[in-house]
Amino acid sequence: MATVSELKNAVRETLESRGVLGQLKARIRAEVFSALDEHRGARPSLSHENLLINELIREYLEFNKYRNTASVLTAESGQPETPLDRQFLATELRVSEDASSKTVPLLYGLVSHFLNSSDNRGKVLLRGAAVSVSAPGHDS
Incomplete structure (x- = not known):
């Protein structure tokens, strides 16, 4: 019969191999930031510049598969959950x-x-x- 410690290790290894453990940790961090923010009062409104900068950073993070970091950025910054359209970003930044x-x-x-x-x-x-x-x- 397996010990509790062995079961914990087996579950941890399975979650890591499936790529789920990092996602769960990021989701927990995002929820902690959200809970802390509720107690701090209203967050300042997201300026147009910060919206664009955050979106550039999010696009970079997701491209490099830093999805956990991207989810925390979204939660902590107040960035909309749905990414901005890339063409919109390019137009706003006057990039061709x-x-x-x-x-x-x-x-x-x-x-x-x-x-x-x-x-x-x-x-x-x-x-x-x-x-x-x-x-x-x-x-x-």
Whole structure:
């Protein structure tokens, strides 16, 4: 007869092999965040910029199969459960895509654009902030 410890290990191994254990842990974390948020009062409204940023991050996380992290992000940030349409995101960010760029998250294309841009001596001036980002191989 199996001991309780052996049964626990067998269940844990089965859930891990099916990929369910991580999902369950993420769901529990999301529920804990939700319960904690209820006690903190109303969350500030999700700004348009944060909505877009969160969606870029969620698309990246899901592409890389970080689904547990994505579920916690959605729960903690107040992001809508249903992902925003990719074309809507591209339009909002004024991004045009070719066939190959549509196979990866928009965040990859944005980062690639800035890493490979040679405008303004390798620097990008961020609007609304007094910060410039140096491109690789250039000093500030």
